Amino acid sequence: MTARIQTVAMALAFTVAACGAPKTPNASPDTGPLPLSALPVVDTDAVLAHTKVLSSDAFEGRGPGTPGEGKTVAYLVDQLTKMGLTPGNPDGTYVQKVPLVGITPTPANLTFRKGAQTLTATWKADVVAWSKRVTEEVRLVDSDVVFVGYGVQAPEFGWDDYKGLDVRGKTLLMLVNDPPVPDAAHPDTRDPKVFGGAAMTYYGRWTYKYEMGAKLGAAAVLLIHETEPAGYGFNVVQQKTGEQFDLVTPDRNMGRPAIEGWVSREHAAKLLGLAGQSLDALKAKAATRAFTPVPLGVSASITIRNALRTFDSQNVVARLEGRDPVRRGEHVIYTAHWDHFGVGARVNGDPIYHGAKDNASGTAGILEIARAFTKLPAPPQRSILFLFVTAEEQGLLGSQYYAVTPLYPLANALANINIDGLNVNGRTKDLVLIGLGASDLDDYARAAAAEQGRVITADAEPEKGLYYRSDHFNFAKQGVPALDPDEGIDFIGQPPDFGRRVREAYTSQHYHQPSDVVRPEWTLDGAREDLQLFLAVGYRVAEAARIPEWKAGNEFKATRDRMRGR
Ligand SMILES: [Zn+2]
Incomplete structure (x- = not known):
């Protein structure tokens, strides 16, 4: 980023903060003071490096309640501390205990x-x-x-x-x-x-x-x-x-x-x-x-x-405080589940369920989105929470625990953006949103995609109810507008069925198998654009004059209205 853009951005940022007035009251969604191209770049070399560490043998498949959990939590806390992010738990720690049975x-x-x-x-x-x-x-x-x-x-x-x-x-x-x-x-x-x-x-x-x-x-x-x-x-x-x-x-x-x-x-x-x-x-x-x-x-x-068998597992949470003294009480929550299946039945001699794509990659992606936020010329008006949840594979339990035992009131949580698996196969012309049409966050995603010359597409199998099967759903259920992005299917420079083929190959050969490992052919060029888009959406919600809502007719709208006192 050039100094000139920084100066303009800072000036705009302070103007908005000072008067609190919407810059473009009728525009939907808010674009915030910085265009997508001026936001810090999410470092995908670092994403790949974290993914390799988290999915390595030493982390033992990141099973909740196992030594792999201890290593994973220590790694995340170390990274978040080094980035200078504040402990996300008001008790001064980076963890939230999750009682499991x-x-x-x-x-x-x-x-x-x-x-x-x-x-x-x-x-x-x-x-x-x-x-x-x-x-x-x-x-x-x-x-x-x-x-x-x-x-x-x-x-x-x-x-x-x-x-x-x-x-x-x-x-x-x-x-x-x-x-x-x-x-x-x-x-x-x-x-x-x-x-x-x-x-x-x-x-x-x-x-x-x-x-x-x-x-x-x-x-x-x-x-x-x-x-x-x-x-x-x-x-x-x-x-x-x-x-x-x-x-x-x-x-x-x-x-x-x-x-x-x-x-x-x-x-x-x-x-x-x-x-x-x-x-x-x-x-x-x-x-x-x-x-x-x-x-x-x-x-x-x-x-x-x-x-x-009862034991405590842990959600990991860090916070970037918003710059606006009033609006910093509101926040955007990024989530990714850090857990996988740990050590289990051997497949082809390997007992470690590495979970590289599912979800070492998403965990790594949120870490680097967090780092990008720390590189903004000034923090956004509202605060950002980076929440790494446990026990997704056992039924979305870490996110459920946060959603029913939140560290900050959920009425003040403006959006959840969840990542479960990154695109490791190259650039796409599209990004799929599961449950497209659910909330205004779709419009934020669409606007950011357009700045990348990309489009938003709907999930091809809405009858499967995929929107109800990942961590963001626990936030939706409590009324918080939640974005459930999936990787695109229209790959640049590939035959039309490439997206379907790589998806099917992963599902049939590696999904929830020990062989979900980082492969030499992985490329994060597409993931870089996806992560940049998620960064832009969260940043803009944190700067927005008009906060995102569920679309009319959505089943979670009534809960949100109740929560926001409407
Ligand atoms: Zn999984």
Whole structure:
């Protein structure tokens, strides 16, 4: 950056800070005093170097609660300290403790009873059940089973599958995904105005279904597994029979249903047969607003013993204080998960799950975005938090902990920008935004992309609900507008299907495998542009006169409005 630009930038910055007036009140989004090309350059040689260190054998795959965690946290704290960033925890440290529990259930069958008739759901073959309660034994005894359709309460769509039924102590049997409401004009397609049409909303996610059960005081929630609406086979559900991690809440998760789980479609059909019902007929009713819950006249019983392992893991957090004495209380939060799977089953002789792309690369990217912020001529008006979260691979737990136990009020968090994996294959003409259309942050990203001569594109598979599967989602759920960028697919100087091919190759060969390592053919030229764009978006939100909001109709807007006192 030249001295002249610096001077102009400083002058502009102080003008804005002094009068607090929007520079261009009707422009959306705010561009801030510096164009993208004048921002400090994110150093991708350093990104690559951090990625190599974090994914090396010495870091043992960065498993939470393992020696690899200690090394990772020490490395991040060392880097952040050397950059001159302030400890992000108001207690004066760079860490936030995250209480975790590993729960391993003992296999147990589930018994359904109707009068003298019984039907046994065999552990793993027919049912995969667990308890997230941090207790050694949970019992479900003769709990009445009620079919509640999709188990959804969505006021913005005028939808309520419960119709006021008291389900406390009951076992809720539910369908997965959003209610597939047909479009009146085109009955073969979904109504685009209800539950996002073909795109999955959070109401469709299995995590939502268990949360609803907890909210309504149900004793158990059982989801009927169907491959198409779930997006994966029952074999994937069957992998959930081992140790599962969760946060230890102050009530030791006793507010969760005693039992959560899945039943196979085949077994659900048998269960409904026992109740004199048919799955297809119930599904048809469940796709309508008029649906009312169907008590099955069947009870469910199961006892699960848990082996418990509790330990603290750590989020790492650093802060760059904003220069405006008032606005510095507001902040932009960058996140990347530092954790991976640690040491596990050997694949091709290698027991270390290196997680180079997932997510040593994103962690490294945030480190260097942080460094770029320290090189600005002056800090932005608002503050920036750089948050490296733990236990993403175990269910987004570190980010969940921050989102429910924030170090600074989330009403003052203006945006979350999350990186989970960098593009390592070269420059792209586009950047994909998962959940495009969710918030004004899309406009910030689009404006920054345009300055790079690039475009923003939508995720090709909105029906998979990817927006609900990474750390930014925990911020969205609490109302904070959150950006979930994915790498582009249109590579410069490559054949049209190159993007799809490299993505498929990674997914099939290296994703969540020990072989996710830094490769000689990696190039971070594309990542440099992506990181520069993320830097610009965060910087501009931190300078904005008009803060980003969710778009009208978004499912998180009501939470944000409540939080901001509107
Ligand atoms: Zn992962």
